[in-house]
Amino acid sequence: MLQLNRMKRSRTKCHSFTPSEGRSKKQRVALPVYVPALSNPSQRSTEETWGNLPHHVVLHIFQYLSLVDRARASSVCRRWNEVFHIPDLWRRFEFELNQPATSYLRSTHPDLIQQIIKRHAQHLQYVSFKVDSCTESAEAACNILSQLVNCTIKTLGLISTARPSFMDVSQSHFVSALTVVFVNSKSLSSIKIDDTPVDDPSLKVLVANNSDTLKLLKMSSCPHVSPAGILCVADQCHGLRELALNYHLLSDELLLALSSEKHVHLEHLRIDVVSENPGQTQFHTIKKSSWDALIRHSPQVNIVMYFFLYEEEFEPFFCEETPVTHLYFGRAVSKEMLGRIGLNCPRLVELVVCANGLEPLDEELIRIAERCKSLTAIGLGECEVTCSGFMAFVKMCGGRLSQLSIMEEVLIPDNTYNIEQIHSEVSKQLGRIWFPDMMPTW
Template structure:
């Protein structure tokens, strides 16, 4: 044991340790000794890389991008978008990645961590994504397989995803359900994506981007069965039609392992909720994020429709007199329910009853149930 030291560790162990460091700390560690410098220059070391642009000086990490971008397979970009220099640094990283010869990039995740500046539309990110997705991959380059943009609060349009689907037909997962007021991704764009990307198995988007024709495209026999579909329902529901039971039945028949996450946001018209909650949908996660309050009918409807599939329920709402009984009915009928998060005050007997009915959930602690209001913060 006396001969063991940091520079005698195997390379894979050093790479694993250094992977937890920021890019600047990685560079410092790489100058420590010959063995660590060898690991720093190893292509495997750069397979998963996170760029964190929170302050303007964080742009210094871009100095290593030109040299090592060709090795990057998974890239995560975090930034506080309030600062113009942070936005410029993030876009520069995207442009460098878009021009790499023999590109290995397969997974991209971009996440804003701050608040958008006033009247900010994010056009520079839309243009950077177009440049990245427009790249015609050569025989050496890899195609994008996973794109997660739910944390990117900009209004991207259909041209972004037309370019993505045209040039990356091996795409397997896509999340575009971001926090913007207006969705500019029309159903025909999603239909083209479903037709071109036949390996797509995980999709997250807004309900307004779906039609029966899109569900039919996702159910085609010449493509991989869809495994996961996340749908967020917002104010647009007041102006669009519903998805038919026939289209849902066709999709679930073609995709027997499909799991659906259904979210109703604060702007979704209340009278549309029951229309959207069809019994043919295999809902495993149901979220009511409606601060103005929901009716107990919606919870009872979930208990009736999704008793065989529902695993998680989240309620951000105001309490009503009947909600406690509806929740007890829910946990009684939904035997697969493993998580219940209720962010309003219930009566203590209701909480006790729910925990008595769900001992496994109580033991795991996968619940939020309270009978006293949170203390006020001065």
């Protein structure tokens, strides 16, 4: 197999080639790719040198080219144009849809989109749509989806690079377009449709056509899906290994469905706990027996929870033992809540606290170190910990802390340690050089 780094050692930049169809000099095609130097260019024609390269060699070169360069290279000769349309080059494709007035990124050319729909829809397997913040871009993505009637897609991702523009599209338009893929693909294994207006009926269509193949479903922030809709997926898609959803869709029934004998072992469960307005959302409690059933069935599962709540909304959480492995707090969390984590989260592997307040967290951190024997990563933002308390925490965790990210402003010097001493003492405990993070000055 050719390697591009080897080609770069002896290469000549090819500025133009004359295709075999006998074009004039004005019609020569500029090809911005690097190719090896010819041993005797005067004795060989471009057709003989490049047109006769084996298909698999040209195909390998094409795989390293950007989409634009690949399209230009396809005009060199008929043989290269044939390689350009080999199905292997069209298994994976990312449609980029941006509006010139609001984005500096270029969109996939409309002519190329139509060529893909006409000639390569049946070859697409790993497809993503990346749209900017404009509704027009999301609508264009839906228009393309609705034309993929002869597809065999395995992976589908709908990505909003800025704000969730798919939410601005008519729900009927979005659901209709998505249903086309759900009905025609028959072998979908991975679907990422966060921040979209997908609904329960479209999920039922997904299940009816892809229940045997679906392994990953990410659908956080999908307000039109109910607990019954996601339960339908868990009940029928017994091969589901990864699931991401909002907390309001989580239920005891869902956890029990994921724990049934027919269901494979769940590997990753991500739960987003989000509140936009304090006091407006009522959060329910999941029974300990439901969590226990999930862990008995899938003992290695990673349970990841992202919290974006206000302090007064944490009451329903971690009152009993909870098998969470990764915890991220995007807003301030109380001292009491961190104390609960130390008591009731024995499987904790990673903890990130964005902010806490002005009360030192020494006791809470030491309790977490004592009871969370699997903890390997911790990050503290706007919090306070005495240097002695921090050292006690590090000594208890020892070298298993692979990630330790603490802002220098978090550490409060005391009679035992100052900031300079903390650096050397923590480095000794970890067995590697460690420094506290510093706030940028700009």
